[in-house]
Amino acid sequence: MRYSAFRLIKEALTGHKGWRPQWRDPEPQPHYDYVIIGGGGHGLATAYYLAKEFEAARIAVLEKGWIGGGNVGRNTTIIRSNYLLDGNAPFYEFSLKLWENLEQDLNYNAMVSQRGILNLVHTDAQRDAARRRGNAMILHGSDAELLDPAGVRALYPFLNFDDARFPIKGGLLHRRGGTVRHDAVAWGYARGADMRGVDILQNCEVTGLRIEDGKVLGVDTTRGYISAGKVGVSVAGNSSRVMGLAGMRLPIESHVLQAFVSEGLKPFIPGVITFGAGHFYCSQSDKGGLVFGGDIDMYNSYAQRGNLPVVEDVVESGMALIPALGRARLLRSWGGIMDMSMDGSPFIDKTHIDGLYFNGGWCYGGFKATPAAGYCFAHLLHTDRPHDTAAAYRLDRFMSGHMIDEKGQGAQPNLH
Amino acid sequence: MIINHPLLGPRDAQEFTYLGDAELLNRPYWLSETALQQFHEYLYLRDNPAGTHRELWFHEQGDRSWLVVTRDTGTHEIQNVELARDVALARRAARTAGETRG
Numbered sequence: 001m002r003y004s005a006f007r008l009i010k011e012a013l014t015g016h017k018g019w020r021p022q023w024r025d026p027e028p029q030p031h032y033d034y035v036i037i038g039g040g041g042h043g044l045a046t047a048y049y050l051a052k053e054f055e056a057a058r059i060a061v062l063e064k065g066w067i068g069g070g071n072v073g074r075n076t077t078i079i080r081s082n083y084l085l086d087g088n089a090p091f092y093e094f095s096l097k098l099w100e101n102l103e104q105d106l107n108y109n110a111m112v113s114q115r116g117i118l119n120l121v122h123t124d125a126q127r128d129a130a131r132r133r134g135n136a137m138i139l140h141g142s143d144a145e146l147l148d149p150a151g152v153r154a155l156y157p158f159l160n161f162d163d164a165r166f167p168i169k170g171g172l173l174h175r176r177g178g179t180v181r182h183d184a185v186a187w188g189y190a191r192g193a194d195m196r197g198v199d200i201l202q203n204c205e206v207t208g209l210r211i212e213d214g215k216v217l218g219v220d221t222t223r224g225y226i227s228a229g230k231v232g233v234s235v236a237g238n239s240s241r242v243m244g245l246a247g248m249r250l251p252i253e254s255h256v257l258q259a260f261v262s263e264g265l266k267p268f269i270p271g272v273i274t275f276g277a278g279h280f281y282c283s284q285s286d287k288g289g290l291v292f293g294g295d296i297d298m299y300n301s302y303a304q305r306g307n308l309p310v311v312e313d314v315v316e317s318g319m320a321l322i323p324a325l326g327r328a329r330l331l332r333s334w335g336g337i338m339d340m341s342m343d344g345s346p347f348i349d350k351t352h353i354d355g356l357y358f359n360g361g362w363c364y365g366g367f368k369a370t371p372a373a374g375y376c377f378a379h380l381l382h383t384d385r386p387h388d389t390a391a392a393y394r395l396d397r398f399m400s401g402h403m404i405d406e407k408g409q410g411a412q413p414n415l416h
Numbered sequence: 417m418i419i420n421h422p423l424l425g426p427r428d429a430q431e432f433t434y435l436g437d438a439e440l441l442n443r444p445y446w447l448s449e450t451a452l453q454q455f456h457e458y459l460y461l462r463d464n465p466a467g468t469h470r471e472l473w474f475h476e477q478g479d480r481s482w483l484v485v486t487r488d489t490g491t492h493e494i495q496n497v498e499l500a501r502d503v504a505l506a507r508r509a510a511r512t513a514g515e516t517r518g
Contacts, residue, residue: 238466240462240463240464240465240466241466249457249461249462249463249464250461250462250464251460251461251462252462252464253436253437253462253464254464254466254489298433298434299429299434299471299487300436300437300464300469300471300489301489301492302466302489302490303489303490303491303492307417307429307492309428309429309430342459342460398456398459398460399456411459411460412435412436413436414434414436
């Protein structure tokens with residue numbers, strides 16, 4: 001069923017009786033050519049692009065709970081292509097280009113809104129770094145614009161410009177960045193994949209990987225054994241657990257990141273703002289809630305909930321930047337589990353086990369990467385070669401010395 | 417979280433900074449034949465368990481001691497706290513005893 005204005009009018013006139021479920025609820029088949037573990041944004045996008053771009057058949061997505069119930073349902077919905085390093089920039093630019101055409105491609109309203117991202121600077125050194133980053137972004141085909149304080153004031157007059165400790169000296173504006181309705185991304189990819197014959201198997205937790213003579217044969221699940229030609233793992237915060245079933249240790253730690261939503265307010269913040277002096281970023285959802293977040297909680301966690309010190313820290317940063325925030329009430333906060341890698345960059349790679357592929361280590365930047373991660377993982381699964389934009393995301397890069405460390409923090413995952 | 421410091425009693429986790437898996441105490445021998453491989457695993461690979469995890473915390477806003485905290489990563493419940501110095505000395509003693517026997 002294609003969605004269109006015509007369809008909506010027709011259904012409105014006939015009592016909305018013609019709408020159908022957006023995807024099927026099939027029984028597991030005994031064998032699939034491709035089994036994707038993880039029914040989040042990345043896994044569903046992988047299945048979608050495998051079926052659509054590479055015309056692969058017999059694909060299943062295995063999800064232990066319900067689709068879109070992990071980090072694609074728990075993030076702050078920001079998309080952007082403002083990376084500095086060669087290994088990252090082309091990939092995120094590819095992803096942003098896919099976002100720009102996503103709704104037409106999926107025939108699904110994901111509310112992609114390129115409302116602009118402003119990274120504030122507070123010192124001369126930060127302005128130099130912003131200029132350098134902006135130039136790198138332009139050279140990689142993205143967009144960047146360095147604003148002076150007057151330029152920032154024209155966009156966001158309510159910021160705390162003359163703070164004694166962190167005065168606002170300008171900002172780097174990335175106009176093509178923005179926000180997306182996150183749940184709709186999972187649902188749109190699920191519907192698109194299902195329409196192309198992909199079996200989406202929910203409540204189907206993988207309990208074991210069957211491997212013989214260095215080759216993967218299939219997966220044991222709570223809904224029985226499923227034989228597989230190739231297995232792609234795309235499970236974000238649970239990467240170490242699932243790859244542990246194959247006896248692998250990963251360069252990843254799982255950490256909890258909290259996010260926050262205020263009560264609904266009238267339109268107030270037109271774009272996305274990030275504080276340069278602390279870790280704080282904020283946008284306003286289409287329902288009016290201020291969506292904001294900050295640092296991870298800094299210790300290993302699988303708990304999907306954080307602790308109060310970080311809540312206090314994030315809100316303090318918010319108050320330092322937007323004093324008016326103090327008048328809004330906090331409606332909700334929640335935690336998601338991030339697969340923090342050792343250099344802050346992800347992996348899309350084969351493993352030493354034949355037929356077993358891994359996509360993970362996205363830290364807290366996985367949402368914006370969803371379309372390109374799905375596309376590049378599908379490319380790798382189908383062709384056995386990395387996509388040109390994802391060739392640097394190798395699992396062995398720490399052994400070979402080819403880290404992609406945007407922040408230069410070293411092997412300390414909680415600092416990325 | 418409250419960390420029950422072996423010397424100072426219960427302290428707020430905010431006084432501490434976090435380093436990671438306590439396996440970082442077991443630095444490989446740098447002249448070993450397989451030192452390159454061992455240091456790669458030591459520096460970059462982690463068990464990252466969902467459940468009991470032994471980890472290093474530094475009492476930065478306190479007595480600046482390193483602690484080995486045993487904590488459940490699924491519930492954040494702290495099960496045991498030791499001084500990292502004690503853990504390291506016990507490991508060295510065990511290793512020496514093993515070498516004497518061997």
